[in-house]
Amino acid sequence: MKQQTLQDIFSNYIQTPTTIFKNKDVLSPDYIPEITIHRDEQIKQIASILSPILRGLKVSNIFLFGKTGTGKTVCAKQVATELEKNSKKVKVIYLNCKMKRVSDTEYRILAELSRSFGKTVPPTGLPTDEIYRIFYKCIELENKSIILILDEIDALVKKIGDGILYNLTRINQDLKNSKISLIGISNDTTFTENLDPRVKSSLSEEEILFPPYNASQIKDILEQRSLDAINTGCLEQGVITKCAAFAAQEHGDARKALDLLRIAAETAEREGSLKVLIKHVDKAEEKLDLDRTVEIVKTQPKQSLAVLAATIKLVEAGRKNIQTGDIFEVYQQISTNTGLKNLTQRRVSDLIGELDMLGIINTRVISKGRYGRTREIRLLLSKQIVEKIKKVLIENYLL
DNA sequence: GTCAATTCACATGAAAGAGACCACGGTCTAGTG
DNA sequence: CTAGACCGTGGTCTCTTTCATGTGAATTGACGA
Numbered sequence: 001m002k003q004q005t006l007q008d009i010f011s012n013y014i015q016t017p018t019t020i021f022k023n024k025d026v027l028s029p030d031y032i033p034e035i036t037i038h039r040d041e042q043i044k045q046i047a048s049i050l051s052p053i054l055r056g057l058k059v060s061n062i063f064l065f066g067k068t069g070t071g072k073t074v075c076a077k078q079v080a081t082e083l084e085k086n087s088k089k090v091k092v093i094y095l096n097c098k099m100k101r102v103s104d105t106e107y108r109i110l111a112e113l114s115r116s117f118g119k120t121v122p123p124t125g126l127p128t129d130e131i132y133r134i135f136y137k138c139i140e141l142e143n144k145s146i147i148l149i150l151d152e153i154d155a156l157v158k159k160i161g162d163g164i165l166y167n168l169t170r171i172n173q174d175l176k177n178s179k180i181s182l183i184g185i186s187n188d189t190t191f192t193e194n195l196d197p198r199v200k201s202s203l204s205e206e207e208i209l210f211p212p213y214n215a216s217q218i219k220d221i222l223e224q225r226s227l228d229a230i231n232t233g234c235l236e237q238g239v240i241t242k243c244a245a246f247a248a249q250e251h252g253d254a255r256k257a258l259d260l261l262r263i264a265a266e267t268a269e270r271e272g273s274l275k276v277l278i279k280h281v282d283k284a285e286e287k288l289d290l291d292r293t294v295e296i297v298k299t300q301p302k303q304s305l306a307v308l309a310a311t312i313k314l315v316e317a318g319r320k321n322i323q324t325g326d327i328f329e330v331y332q333q334i335s336t337n338t339g340l341k342n343l344t345q346r347r348v349s350d351l352i353g354e355l356d357m358l359g360i361i362n363t364r365v366i367s368k369g370r371y372g373r374t375r376e377i378r379l380l381l382s383k384q385i386v387e388k389i390k391k392v393l394i395e396n397y398l399l
Numbered sequence: 400g401t402c403a404a405t406t407c408a409c410a411t412g413a414a415a416g417a418g419a420c421c422a423c424g425g426t427c428t429a430g431t432g
Numbered sequence: 433c434t435a436g437a438c439c440g441t442g443g444t445c446t447c448t449t450t451c452a453t454g455t456g457a458a459t460t461g462a463c464g465a
Contacts, residue, residue, distance in 0.1 A: 107444065122422055127443060303447090324409065347448060349410070365410065369458025372408025 019231065020265045020276060026229035027262035029255050032077050037224060038217045039071045042208055046079045046183075049206050053145045053181065054087050061169065061182040061203050066210025068187045069247070069255030073151055075210075076183050080147050091142060094149045097156035106164045109156070110135045117142060132167070136174065143177040154188040162199045169202040212252030218244040221254050222261055230265060235276050239264065242281045260284050286384075293381065294388045296358050302396060303343060306334050307351045309398040311361055312390065315379045323374040324349055338397055352377065360389075 025031055036043065046062060053059045064072045080092040093116045095109070110131045111121040117138035121131065139146060148168070150156065157165065171180055184203050186192075192200050213221070222240045243264070247257035261276075263284035268276045297308070310330035314322050328345050335342050343351075352375060356363040363375040379386065393399045 105445070130443095301447090341448095343447095344449060345409085346411095346450080350448095353410090365455090367456035367458085368408085369456075370405090370407060370460090371458070372406085373455055373457085374407095374409050 020234045020269050020274065021229065022231045023229055024262070026225050027258050027265075029258065032074055032081075033225065035224075036071060036074055036078060037220055038213060039075050039210075042071070042210060043075050043079060045206075045208050046075060047082075050079060050083060050147070050181070053083060053090055053147070053179075056089060056145060056179075058145075058172065058179045059181050060205035061184070062206045062208065063184045063186070063192065063204035064208050064210060065186045065189050065191065067189075067212050067251045067253065069253030069257075070187075070210040070212055071254060072185045072187070072210050073149075076149050076151075076185060080149060080183070083147070087145075089144050090147065091144045092147045092149065094151065096151040098152035107131055109164060113148070114138050136171070139171070139178045139180060140175060141177075146178060146180045147183060148180055149183045149185065151185045152187070153184040154186040154191040157191070157195070162196050165199045165203060166196060169199060213248070213254055214252060215244050215248035218247050218252060218254055218257045222257055225258065226261065229262075230276070234265075234274060236278060238278055239276050239281055242278055246281070246285055256288070259288060263287055289382075290385055290388060293360060293385050294392065297360060297389050297392050300355075300358075302340060302398075303335075303347075304351050304354065305393060305396055306338070306340055306398055307331055307348055308355060308360065308389070309334055309393045311352075311355075311377060311379060312386065312393070313399070322377045324352060324377070325374065327352065327377060334398060349375075 026033070042064075046064075049062055050059050064076060066072055077092075077094060080094075083090050084092045093113060095112060095116075097109070107128050110128075114121045114131065114135050119134060119138050121134060153165075165182075165184075168180070168182060182203060192204055195203070219240055222244055226235065226240065240261070243257045243260040246260055247253050250256060260281060261284075264280040265276050267283050267287070268274075268280045271280075273280075297305070300308070307327060310327045310333075311322065313330055313334075314326055319326070324345070328348050331348055332342055334340070352361070352363060355361045360381070362378045362380045364378075365373065366376050367373045381389070390399060
């Protein structure tokens, strides 16, 4: 009898998992799954375009576009690494252009690329044509067919223009031993329209569109991933459906769905629950928004924060129709009080634009006829987020 | 009443400056054999 | 003789200013019906 109960305890322990996560990494945005579902068509296309590389032929450059979280990166990486496995003459370089400290300048991109060939390059100080030379040399010495995946290529072009793309697409003409093929990935569908026509034609020799997932596809993806990520029996019925529904609302972003599931599971775990419940998903949804915004705010430079502080001050004072000029006035007070340098209106105008881009504030350029043209600035954040932001600002002595 | 001109309050662009950072090569200095 | 410190030079990067130009509709004022 005694033995029996002991056995029970053990088997109980074995059967009911003590943690929710089996493997958390599977839900992280960087994870590349073995099989990608609902993207067979695209994978096939990419593969058939790239496969001549196995015979050492030059293959077309590919341009992949579609909204965030539609599987562009995953598919590209998957095909490329598979090719790399199949041939010793293929090398894949993946570069996310949106990563800070990488995409800011032409120099840094090339330095980063050269580094991926194992070359040590100083972070700054060399002339740009020097770094070009180093890069050429790296490729030439490698003696391989190179697939260069440039993720978030639109961010790159926005920052430093398309000159570098032009050079990269033409680089093959000067290479003897190696070949280089580009895979550009962008989530801005209108991106190619503003490119130099020469770059455009050579970059998008082949274009592949990644349509957004619908709710049921996201659900499939989540189900498949959660098999590896989360222990069986730890998900309440409907959790996955809910995550999928949330994400489908926002243009079918699978990445967001995975984030939601991960954070929901984390929340559940923190609360000591052994099951992810629907309410955890709701909480995760809130937290995702909050975290993102606060994180962005935290990383802003002081001047930007001062402008944000001015905006919040005006909003809290109940002002409607806030204009650039109003913000500039309050900003000047704040910056004087805190011993910050006073920037010109021109610069403040730019900072407002940047805050808008980041989604922290909301602006609209309106013309008020006789009374000029200006930005109308609004704050569309929830109270909770504003409170958090205020905390950050107070920490910086700006409020 | 209609219509073109005017006007406002910035937006937006371009260029250039300031000050920080960094690599590199040359020179100096102190330590070692 | 050599390793390391130090300096000047030449380059990039980021933030900023200065100057210049653009913009869209309310307002104005001339004009004609």
